[in-house]
Amino acid sequence: MVALAFQGVMQYSPARDQAGCLSGASARVSLHNVFEGNILQLFLLFVVIPLVELFLLIRVGSIIGALNTVGIVVITAAIGAYYARSEGMSVVYRMQQLTARGELPTTELIDALMIFGGGALLLAPGCV
Incomplete structure (x- = not known):
């Protein structure tokens, strides 16, 4: 088979x-x-x-300059990392509270997965 x-x-x-x-x-x-x-x-x-990301980065770079484009990408990644970390820590705290009460943190696990995915997307460079 x-x-x-x-x-x-x-x-x-x-x-x-x-x-x-x-x-x-x-x-x-x-x-x-x-x-x-x-x-x-x-x-x-x-x-x-x-390919669309690369095209848009080149277009934006030709309009506002390469250094400004790199700066925007780095700032966006830094802001994304900060928010992902702060929201992730909030979810971990809620998970600890629920576990201490003997409850399963099912919703919080899904929240953590979504925050992880969103943080990964925010850290990836690009315009799209």
């Missing part, structure tokens, strides 16, 4: 009842169809967006 998956097509032949109707879930699963949308999204994420 693994060999078929690497060839690109897996087939499943379900049992049929007396009327010829399928008695279970059946499909001809094509890995190409399953991953087609994901590959396009990954292509946009890792190729198109960085």
Whole structure:
């Protein structure tokens, strides 16, 4: 079955009842169809967006100057790091309070994950 998956097509032949109707879930699963949308999204994420970022950084740099553009990127990263750290510490404090009371900090864990993701995006240079 693994060999078929690497060839690109897996087939499943379900049992049929007396009327010829399928008695279970059946499909001809094509890995190409399953991953087609994901590959396009990954292509946009890792190729198109960085190219747009680079283009905009060059445009902004040609308008306001290279030093000013680098300064804006560095200041944005510093502000993002500060806010991510302060919000992260707030979430850690709330998690400690809930844990001390014997409660599970489920919402706070999601908040921490979102703050981490937002901080990573703020630290990444770019205009988009």
